[in-house]
Structure formats: C-alpha cells, structure tokens
Amino acid sequence: MATIRIAAPDTASAGEVIELKVLIQHPMETGYRSGPDGKRIERDIIETFEVTYDGETVFEADLQPGIAANPIFTFYTRATTSGPIVFKWTGQDGESWSETHDLTVE
Numbered sequence: 361m362a363t364i365r366i367a368a369p370d371t372a373s374a375g376e377v378i379e380l381k382v383l384i385q386h387p388m389e390t391g392y393r394s395g396p397d398g399k400r401i402e403r404d405i406i407e408t409f410e411v412t413y414d415g416e417t418v419f420e421a422d423l424q425p426g427i428a429a430n431p432i433f434t435f436y437t438r439a440t441t442s443g444p445i446v447f448k449w450t451g452q453d454g455e456s457w458s459e460t461h462d463l464t465v466e
Contacts, residue, residue: 362386362406364447364459371464372439382433382447390425408450414443439465
C-alpha cells in the first residue's frame with residue numbers, strides 16, 4: 361500500500377495558477393534486485409497516477425520500474441471553480457488508492 365502527502369492551497373483567487381506537490385510513499389520495487397537470501401524481490405510498482413480537478417484530468421503519468429521509490433510530482437493548474445482535487449494512483453495488481461483535497465476559489 362502507498363500513502364500520499366499533498367501540498368496544495370486551500371484557497372485561491374479565480375484564474376490564479378496554483379502549484380500542487382505530491383509525494384507518494386511507495387517502495388517502487390523493480391523486480392530486478394535480489395534480497396539478502398539471494399531470492400529475487402517481487403516487483404511492486406505504481407503504474408498510473410492521475411489528478412482530477414472538479415472532474416477534469418489536470419495531470420496524469422504512467423510509471424515504469426525505473427522510477428525511484430517515493431516519487432515526487434510538482435505541477436500547476438489554474439483555479440477556476442471551488443471543488444475537489446482528487447489524487448488517484450493504481451498499483452500493478454489493479455488496486456487503487458485516492459486522496460481528495462478541497463479547493464475554495466474566491
């Protein structure tokens with residue numbers, strides 16, 4: 361399971377460009393390494409990450425085994441209306457998690 365840390369403003373002015381920072385705490389194990397017992401460590405990666413704002417996709421990424429553990433993403437979007445920003449990621453086995461941050465546009 362992964363956990364997420366979000367840095368996003370709670371409020372913004374209409375039309376303001378806001379910065380969103382996301383840290384996903386996840387080992388992102390490639391499946392290429394061996395453990396202390398010499399056996400291969402099973403692959404365990406997040407395959408997709410998507411962010412929607414008021415129902416519209418504002419950021420998405422397809423992740424590969426080469427990405428580092430605990431990936432960090434920084435991106436920008438324009439505040440248009442009050443609504444939820446939903447951060448959703450899906451693991452290789454299809455399991456998904458999400459976090460929501462509410463943005464109030466004044």
